Amino acid sequence: MKRILLAAAFGAISLSACAKTPDPAAGANTAAAATATTAAAVKPAPGTADARAVAAIAGLNPNVTVETVGAAPLPGFREAIVGGQVVYVSDDGRYIFLPGAGGALFDSKAQKNLSEAALAGMRIKLLATIPQSERIVFAPENPVHTVTVFTDVECGYCRKLHSEIAEYNAQGIAVEYLAFPRMGIGSEDFEKMVSVWCADDRKAALTRAKDSGKVTDKDCKNTVTMQYDIGQRVGLTGTPMILAADGTQLGGYVPPKALREALDKLAADDKVAAADGA
Template sequence: MKRTLLAVLGAISLSACAQAPEADATGTPLKAPVVSSPMLPATPEPAEGTPEARALAAVRTLNPNLQPEQIGAAPLPGFREVIVSGQVVYVSDDGRYMFLPGQGGALYDTVSERSLSEASLAGLRRDLLKTIPASERIVFAPANPKYTVTVFTDVECGYCRRLHSEIAEYNQQGIAIEYLAFPRMGIGSEDYNKMVAVWCASDRKQALTDAKAEKSVPEHDCKNTVSMQYNIGQRAGLTGTPMILTEDGTQVGGYVPPAALRETLDKLAAEKAEPAAVGNAAPGGNAAAGG
């Protein structure tokens, strides 16, 4: 979750290929003008024990090297407004909660170090994924997978290609990959047509592997669910590919290397098991029953 928040703040890359940029009437992508500006002095450290100091400490739970440009009163009571890496973050005066508005934003609890928004989003994603038949997924799985993840993918995305080139390593880590289509350039694009050809191929796994290796896949059209998968990806909040989702709908990437993904999935499983273990513990510990 920290990686996602840092990506929103512009502090790191989520290792994902973005959707197609806006274009002009001729289809040429619009480019922002390059503007140079002088370096500004760093914001002074706020006085210890103040709401501003707690806000700064909260932001730095994500990354101790983050340097805000501005900290001040927020337009809503009980919060400070922090501007960091060109993004606005609202932090509760006690420093516990951070709210990142806008696309990809979240309400983050700095004590439990989790997104309070993610649970709702995960539930939505889980329900959306259930609407896609298993027969419409392209699956690469080991014999007895420990975990199964859904990956929204695009055949032309560099990070998607990198992930697929390591598919055997994911399987060796006990991870099954279930691919869904998300042509980043949009429905009707050349990218979309390539993905339709993959999903209409008699051997989808080989066709997907060939397409990601820039090999020719015979054009073929059929009744398919590529558009449906694309629309579900948008409704699930996808902003770039690959997007990796756990079975309960939690987003764990962006591109994540095989060993790191296994580590993340193990951690999530342990966190989920911990409350259950506490709830099942008998009051008073393990004292033996008297006779």
């Protein structure tokens, strides 16, 4: 199924989320590129493993350009470079592996993120350990969908999402915020989020912090550290991180209407899957 997470396979999420922490070691090993063919200049011969690799990547996301494709150091796979990322595709074109932080294994035939499916169940269990009372909730009267959003008061995309909170609610989406101070425990960012979670009116404090960056300093027994730890364990690589009720990651920032469409599609597909399994 082509959900937002599939469209984001080659960088869309990273373009709509604030990085968790700077990564000076970021980059990919492209040693095999010296023997690769340039997809833009040389079309792989039909029926070859290179051609199947290019077709598989295009099937996952037709809007990306395969820059090179050729032999991989991993037996049974081809190596391609797509948007500056190294991608490995099985010789039969079915499986696509994106290594590195937030890496994932895709089944191009089933249009499914196999890594995401494995993570979803774990996320549900981890999120269940956070009491409802520790979530900052913005919800319409009768929500159709509920999402969990790991957020940060310093992140521009988190601020953009929150500036449209009324529209998310108008789309029938309840947003349950959890804290993820992306600069780490003990940082100024962390202290601001503690102050928000210790405020008498958390919703007002969070809105003020996102609007102006200002908070009234407060300290109390809180779960911000716990929420930060769980954010890391559920696979967060940037904020915001939007999770559907079934644990599926739906992106970084996603516009209200697009998020409603993705949630409706996810619910419909889950019904089909349940019927098929009955």
